[in-house]
Amino acid sequence: MEKGFYENIDKSSIESLKKLTRINAPSSFESDLFQKIGSDKSNLNQKFWIKAFSSGFFLPAVGGLTVVLLFLLVMDFANNSFSNPFGDEFQQRFDIISKEISSLENNNFEKPEKVSHFSSKIIKREKAIEPAMAGFYDKTNLSTENKVRKAYRVSDTLYAYQNTGTNYKLVYLTIEQKIELERVKERVLGYVL
Amino acid sequence: MLEKDLKDYSDEELILDFQINNNVKAFEILVQRYKNPLTNYVFRFLGDYESCIDVVQETMIRVFRNKNSYKSVAKFSTWVYTIAGNLAKTELQRRKRTAFSVERSKDDENIIEVPDNRYRPDKQLENSIKEKEIQDALLKISETYREMVILRDIQELTYEEISEISGLPVGTVKSRINRGRAQLQKLLRKVYRD
Secondary structure (H helix, E strand, O other), X not given: OOOOOOOOOOHHHHHHHHOOOOOOOOOOHHHHHHHXXXXXXXXXXXXXXXXXXXXXXXXXXXXXXXXXXXXXXXXXXXXXXXXXXXXXXXXXXXXXXXHHHHHHHOOOOOOOEEHHHHHHHHHHHHHHHHHHHOOOOOOOOOOHHHHHHHOEEOOOOEEEEEEOOEEEEEEOOOHHHHHHHHHHHHHHHHHHO | OOHHHHXXXXXXXXXXXXXXXXXXXXXXXXXXXXXXXXXXXXXXXXXXXXXXXXXXXXXXXXXXXXXXXXXXXXXXXXXXXXXXXXXXXXXXXXHHHHHHHHHHHHHOOOOOOOOOOOOOOOHHHHOOHHHHHHHHHHHHOOHHHHHHXXXXXXXXXXXHHHHHHHOOOHHHXXXXXXXXXXXXXXXXXXXXXX
């Protein structure tokens, strides 16, 4: 602030402010005031609710409540059929697999051939792929020999076996399928490389 | 406590009596003491008598309702001036918003003539063109400076009291008062030349 800033103020302007006419309250000031205080006391609660509803004070809350009610109406909480596929225990699809095995065992189908005479051959093949499958979780807890011992031949490429009520399938490829698989593998590898 | 005695009591004693004994007579005396100074202060700040009376009445209602908010460490006068000042500023803000909505309606070719009632109830001011010009100039300076100038030069409060009311250091108060005076002087140059 430059020197002399305060000194530049004209004293007469300050004086004229001091000399301004005094503005007084009206004679009815007190009576009006006490009337207001009296009415304010009795209407304090009532006023709040009137103000709240007329000014839209509760509008966001009412909107939120409506949304929640609509959500509750739309959602059927009584239906507990929903299950988390990642949280639940593995469910056996008896409708798909059990029927097949049971039909095999109940002679509804052609009597499945026990694969005992293929045992040595199958065990050999199973053991050959075992290292590659080592990383996978095997639900059967059966040794390769036991799997093969319990297996039924369903078709040329499909063998079924059962352990503790659970059904499994062993799939063997035909020569044609193997050739096709090799061809696909080569194409995929050729494409990738 | 007799009414006769009450009139001799200081503001602080009266508000304490009202706080402790709920003595409405003490409050009435405070109203009598402050209604005119507050009316003058708020009128100079707003420039509108009707709004000014509403603000002063609201100030008194606040004092009545919130009597226990007053702490005896402060002067009653600074407390009541602070309430009135805050309410006056709120009124000014409300008025600005209204003015904005009127301004907007002008765009729709619906020009609303807002009547200027500022001097209607006060015939004394009408008689003095100079006073009117001073009041107009006062309303033109910024709110911050206006409040300080009114408290100092019209209400004649001390710098310390103004500092307490505004919650600002005395140095800032002095600086603002002088800036306000300078602005006012610039606006009133023509008046004084005449």
